[in-house]
Amino acid sequence: MSLAQIPPLPPECLEVLNHVWDYLDGQLNDETTERLRAHIAECRQCFEYKTFQENFCDAVHSLAERPGASPGLRARVLDSLRHEGFAG
Numbered sequence: 001m002s003l004a005q006i007p008p009l010p011p012e013c014l015e016v017l018n019h020v021w022d023y024l025d026g027q028l029n030d031e032t033t034e035r036l037r038a039h040i041a042e043c044r045q046c047f048e049y050k051t052f053q054e055n056f057c058d059a060v061h062s063l064a065e066r067p068g069a070s071p072g073l074r075a076r077v078l079d080s081l082r083h084e085g086f087a088g
């Protein structure tokens with residue numbers, strides 16, 4: 001199966017894919033935030049994507065906030081997150 005056989009995502013889903021970090025960061029304007037929130041609420045695919053990114057973000061933040069977390073440890077944790085399915 002080649003990439004060309006994957007059906008294109010609806011524009012609403014593409015918007016979530018492209019802006020999920022800004023959305024989680026509260027960087028989007030009210031209108032866009034509301035549009036993404038409404039779509040995520042009704043689209044299982046986007047909901048799961050957003051939840052993935054949110055958990056990943058939380059994990060990275062909690063690691064970053066821990067004093068003494070070495071770059072090596074961070075890389076190992078990120079690696080294991082990836083193994084658990086958190087594709088970066």
Ligand SMILES: [Zn+2]
Binds near residue numbers: 012013039043045046
């Ligand atoms: Zn969607």
